[in-house]
Amino acid sequence: MRIQRLRIHNYRSIRDLEMECLPFVTLLGPNNHGKSNLLAALEFCLSTSAKPVEQDFFVNRGEGDNDLWVEVTFTELTEQEKNTFKKYIQSDGTVCIRKTARIQNGGIEVFYNGYVEQPDVEWLKSDKAGDYTSRESVNQTPLKDLVPSSGRLTKAHIEEAQQRYIEQHRNDLKFSRVLEEGPLLGSKNVGGGVLPDFYLIPAVRDLTDEIKVKTTTTFGRLLNRAVSEMAGRDPRFMEARKQIEEVVQSLNVRDAKGQENNRLADLERSIEEALQSWGVKVNIEVTPPELEQLFELGTYVHLNDGVKTTADRKGHGLQRAMMFALLRAWAKILREERSSRDQEGGPAPRKQSDSVIFAMEEPELFLHPHAQRRLAMTLREIAATPEHQVFICTHSTHFVDLEHHKEVAIITKYSLEEGSCVRQYVKELFEGDDTDERKKRFHMAQWINPDRGEMFFAKRVVFVEGETEKVVLPFLAQKLGVFDPDISIIDCGSKHNLPLYIAIAKAFEIPYLVIHDEDPLPDPIPDEWNEDKRKARKRTFELNDHIKNLVEAPLGQVEMLSPDFETVSGVPKSQGEKKGKALAALDHFEAVEQSKIPERLRQVVCAAFNAQGEQG
Numbered sequence: 001m002r003i004q005r006l007r008i009h010n011y012r013s014i015r016d017l018e019m020e021c022l023p024f025v026t027l028l029g030p031n032n033h034g035k036s037n038l039l040a041a042l043e044f045c046l047s048t049s050a051k052p053v054e055q056d057f058f059v060n061r062g063e064g065d066n067d068l069w070v071e072v073t074f075t076e077l078t079e080q081e082k083n084t085f086k087k088y089i090q091s092d093g094t095v096c097i098r099k100t101a102r103i104q105n106g107g108i109e110v111f112y113n114g115y116v117e118q119p120d121v122e123w124l125k126s127d128k129a130g131d132y133t134s135r136e137s138v139n140q141t142p143l144k145d146l147v148p149s150s151g152r153l154t155k156a157h158i159e160e161a162q163q164r165y166i167e168q169h170r171n172d173l174k175f176s177r178v179l180e181e182g183p184l185l186g187s188k189n190v191g192g193g194v195l196p197d198f199y200l201i202p203a204v205r206d207l208t209d210e211i212k213v214k215t216t217t218t219f220g221r222l223l224n225r226a227v228s229e230m231a232g233r234d235p236r237f238m239e240a241r242k243q244i245e246e247v248v249q250s251l252n253v254r255d256a257k258g259q260e261n262n263r264l265a266d267l268e269r270s271i272e273e274a275l276q277s278w279g280v281k282v283n284i285e286v287t288p289p290e291l292e293q294l295f296e297l298g299t300y301v302h303l304n305d306g307v308k309t310t311a312d313r314k315g316h317g318l319q320r321a322m323m324f325a326l327l328r329a330w331a332k333i334l335r336e337e338r339s340s341r342d343q344e345g346g347p348a349p350r351k352q353s354d355s356v357i358f359a360m361e362e363p364e365l366f367l368h369p370h371a372q373r374r375l376a377m378t379l380r381e382i383a384a385t386p387e388h389q390v391f392i393c394t395h396s397t398h399f400v401d402l403e404h405h406k407e408v409a410i411i412t413k414y415s416l417e418e419g420s421c422v423r424q425y426v427k428e429l430f431e432g433d434d435t436d437e438r439k440k441r442f443h444m445a446q447w448i449n450p451d452r453g454e455m456f457f458a459k460r461v462v463f464v465e466g467e468t469e470k471v472v473l474p475f476l477a478q479k480l481g482v483f484d485p486d487i488s489i490i491d492c493g494s495k496h497n498l499p500l501y502i503a504i505a506k507a508f509e510i511p512y513l514v515i516h517d518e519d520p521l522p523d524p525i526p527d528e529w530n531e532d533k534r535k536a537r538k539r540t541f542e543l544n545d546h547i548k549n550l551v552e553a554p555l556g557q558v559e560m561l562s563p564d565f566e567t568v569s570g571v572p573k574s575q576g577e578k579k580g581k582a583l584a585a586l587d588h589f590e591a592v593e594q595s596k597i598p599e600r601l602r603q604v605v606c607a608a609f610n611a612q613g614e615q616g
Helices: 035-046 079-084 126-132 155-172 218-231 235-251 263-274 292-298 316-334 369-383 402-407 435-448 452-457 467-480 495-507 531-550 565-569 573-579 581-590 599-608
Strands: 002-011 014-020 024-028 067-075 095-104 107-119 175-179 197-201 302-304 308-310 356-361 388-393 408-413 420-423 460-464 487-491 512-517 556-561
Touching: 002 035, 002 388, 014 035, 014 420, 024 035, 024 369, 024 402, 035 067, 035 095, 035 197, 035 356, 035 388, 107 126, 126 155, 356 369, 369 388, 402 408, 402 495, 435 495, 452 487, 452 495, 460 467, 460 495, 467 487, 467 565, 467 581, 467 599, 495 512, 495 531, 495 556, 512 531, 512 599, 531 556, 556 565, 556 599, 565 581, 565 599, 573 581
Parallel strands: 024 388, 024 408, 197 356, 356 388, 460 487, 460 512, 512 556
Antiparallel strands: 002 014, 002 067, 067 095, 095 107, 107 175, 302 308, 408 420
């Protein structure tokens, strides 16, 4: 069971938001724009412990709109989940559930509802079943052949008959998707008890408390779930449980044989004698303890980094690493064969979902870059496992991969009235006859510029052909006094890759500037050029018109350097061949005074850093 679609209404900074969800979801965006609120909305929906207060309602909601709700559409249901939610399964195999908080009568009422597909025929609607419990009314419908022929008819009889008729005639019926009026699964408080487990690891919290083995902490809940799964498989654990149950059962025996040396029976008699005037019988019954609770009561995590202490006495970096190490261990366990308990007798009528959803704020906190990369790999491995899903909000490029652009959701708050909005692109970026070749080039560009994911964090991006422009442009911007750290220069690897990056910027509505060389064909064309080289240079030159047509204002602009960057900058080609183009350009401009920077290059630098009005 995974979330396929998420809709949020009137929750904190969110007026209305809808987004598609993949197994791995990466939330990006500036601080205080709503990323954490989106994760909190998920917690509200999937966890019964999340209690809303009036401050959780969107401040600028419409007059009379006193509902806050979060709606999730689930896909990839297990057989158990299909059985639990069979009433709510849509024709496309999904299940959609809404949790609502409503301000009324001076308080806040919270309830779950599910979407159902109801036939347009009145006598097949589940909420009308009570209208057909009389023989007279049901005999006027085809349901008369599907209910008991004698005895009193109940609402359950009618509902069963409706379901049987729908199953038999589904292809002949028309359905409408509606939100049920009654509570989810017929019980007001059942919602959170059957949905996937949800674990939220917040960015800011006293980690000393968070790392403790308690059922109120994320670490404790994770550890307890791991222990519970172990208890269902480990023969020693199962044998210990059996022995304790036998001992406890013997304590509760009260027959003549069991009375011998039974101190509980003696205690019962003593209490009864003291209460003789009341005429009551006393029975002390011992209930076997849940062995899993022993781990919560007596488990301490010790770490030895030269000094053995409990985890809460270590630094925050090691504490957070410990929490994520548990996730890595979880990922390893997931590769093992799942328990066979679900195969014994089929799925239960109603049961807690086995699916798990993780949500993490700023997973990069307290972790050095290498640890961030390892954690990103671990989280992706967990997300790739069936029945698991991962949501993160991050400010680190180590958790962003342009190869998986569909996972990225940029959260932005344009105004207090509009609230937090989402920008994402879940379609294919590359289409056409050369799709495979373009994807290959895009993938190879990752190795040329592993930090290209930085573009998702920038207020504006500048796409350049290679490392020389990437190095020189910010260097000259600082020299001219126009440098802006919020603007990212992205090395695209070559002129031929520029259209690929333009496609991403347009898809995510990121303001961008493209800087490229004209690369005109020499006249005359040198005799030593063979036919392949002529065609290659011609294709490079023809890219100019293609790029010009791709770039759409006002989101995008283009600056073409004629004939190329090296010529415009005045860097001797001999130095470039000797030192490398980027280093040669830096050496050259290190000694150049601001007033001596070539005018065309000055214009391009100012255009790159949005400073056309500041420089001539």
